[in-house]
Amino acid sequence: DVKVTQSSRYLVKRTGEKVFLECVQDMDHENMFWYRQDPGLGLRLIYFSYDVKMKEKGDIPEGYSVSREKKERFSLILESASTNQTSMYLCASQFRGPKLFFGSGTQLSVL
């Protein structure tokens, strides 16, 4: 079974803080994704990566950056957290086909 691990289930941060969300997958998958889920808006793609050090913007990249230094790890960075970034963040990996394997999610609250 594919295992996608997100380092924190719940996180509370202050406005203006720099926030790191970490994600690790154990199946040597090429592709990794960051989504956020908000009520009434579904899952929206923030960034994705198809190889080490490669990244592509998704539909809502503003206010975020990513890092992929190793194949198994994909980090989402909130440069200066704002209250409108309070959300459930979901990391996923993908291997040769459209199916995504998701982590358990990180519920981030920015106060």
Place this chain on the structure above:
Amino acid sequence: DQQVKQNSPSLSVQEGRISILNCDYTNSMFDYFLWYKKYPAEGPTFLISISSIKDKNEDGRFTVFLNKSAKHLSLHIVPSQPGDSAVYFCAASAPYGGATNKLIFGTGTLLAVQP
């Protein structure tokens, strides 16, 4: 604009009856469609998928139907069980290049199966 739409935010069904969840899309380039199920405070889990070259795919109690001319797909769950109560997301796959596929998700439908 929303390329994948789930127009029913919620659905309530009696245990043992059929649940039908609907999804519409606008982009005819989508080549694969998937359904995910999500419980609160957990990540989505894959349920069933269908290629755009098919019109039906079945897996146990779950069947997905695709109507390409109408750009519409539906998920049928029969019989519905209380454990099926969750949010269901429809997703469409847009090939990005190579072996990468971007999934575009709908807004979700909350299914409540009443005992």
